[in-house]
Amino acid sequence: MLTLYSFGPAANSLKPLLALYEKGLEFTPRFVDPKRFEHHEDWFKQINPRGQVPALDHDGHIITESTVICEYLEDAFPEAPALRPADPVAIAEMRVWTKWVDEYFCWCVSTIGWERMIGPSARQLSDAEFEDKVARIPVAEQRTKWRNARAGFPREVIDEEMRKIRLSIARLEARLAESPWLAGDDYTLADICNFAIANGMQFGFPEVVNAEATPHLLGWIDRINARPAAQAMFARSKSEMPAREPATV
Template sequence: MLTLYSFGPAANSMKPLLTLYEKGLEFTPRFVDPTRFEHHEDWFKAINPRGQVPALDHDGHIITESTVICEYLEDAFPDAPRLRPADPVGIAEMRVWTKWVDEYFCWCVSTIGWERMIGPMARKLSDEEFEEKLKHIPIPEQQAKWRNARAGFPQAVLDEEMRKIRVSIDRLEKRLAQSPWLAGDEYTLADICNFAIANGMQFGHADIVNGQATPHLLAWIERINARPATQAMFAKSQTEMPPRPAMSAA
């Protein structure tokens, strides 16, 4: 019995969600609404005390951290379609990319996302409402991030994060000019985990992700979007989960 708690098919939540669809595993999707701060409510913190999604419940065992969940699904369901290379060199190459997206690429994209999406949401709250919400966030660093988003990140921070995004886009483009997938000739968790962060950048960051500047990256995004599992994930998420707010272009 698998239950995935997530924000839906975007960012870190998309990693295990798309992995489940690619492996053809039956599971129960549970949408946790960030606009209602459900991930900070007691019922969810009983599942993950850190108050973060995604979280996978497999027969009562709770697995957290998006990339760890993906690797867990590979280990727990080896007979399902494989998303990890068979040879040690290929596995290492895949993990270089999943480690990089977790430690570098995700963070710079996340800061811009917090500035564009979380900041306006936080500023709609009164001071009293905002402080009450913060009391329920178990991680001090997350509390600080909410405060920064509400106040607006300093321009120097945003400029540095945009520099890192451009570095990330350049790295992906160069790699995908060499092979169809990030770990070589096979579609793996490296692609799923990076796609979860890169997908949509052709719209939100169209000045740097487009057919002229990054043809190989854009083609890779389009290939993954065309996969049956990806299309099924997005289609079913529209009926199983409420619509997510669109990212502002400002």
């Protein structure tokens, strides 16, 4: 029995969601509402003490970290459609891309997201409300990030993160000019994990991702969005993903 706790089909939560749909696995989606800070509530911290999503419950075993969950699904369900190549060289290439998105691409996009979306929300809270929310965050680095977002990231930090975004987009565009998928001819976890971050950047970062500058990247985004699994995933909106009630945990 599989249960996935997530913020829905975006960013890191999208990775295991799309992998589950692509593999055709039956699972129960549990939407954790970030606007209500549900991931910092005691009931959720019983599931993941770090208070972070996504988290996969497989027969009582909790698996965390988005890319690790994706790899776990490959190991636990080898009979389902594969999202990992069979060839060791291709597997290594896939993992280069999943490691890169986790350690580089995701972080620069995330910082801009925190500046644009989390910061304004945090500033709407009173000092007392904000301190109450921050006190329930179990990870010290996340508490610091909340404080930085509320204060506003320094201009030099934003400029540096935008430089990294431009570099990341250029790398993706160059690779996708060579092959239809990031790890070669086959659609793999490399594509799913990078799509989770790149999808929608044509709207959020149109000066960087657009038809003139990044035609191959846009084509790749469109191909993934057109896949039946992706369409099925997005069709099940966040509002259709019931929150886990604390009393049932």
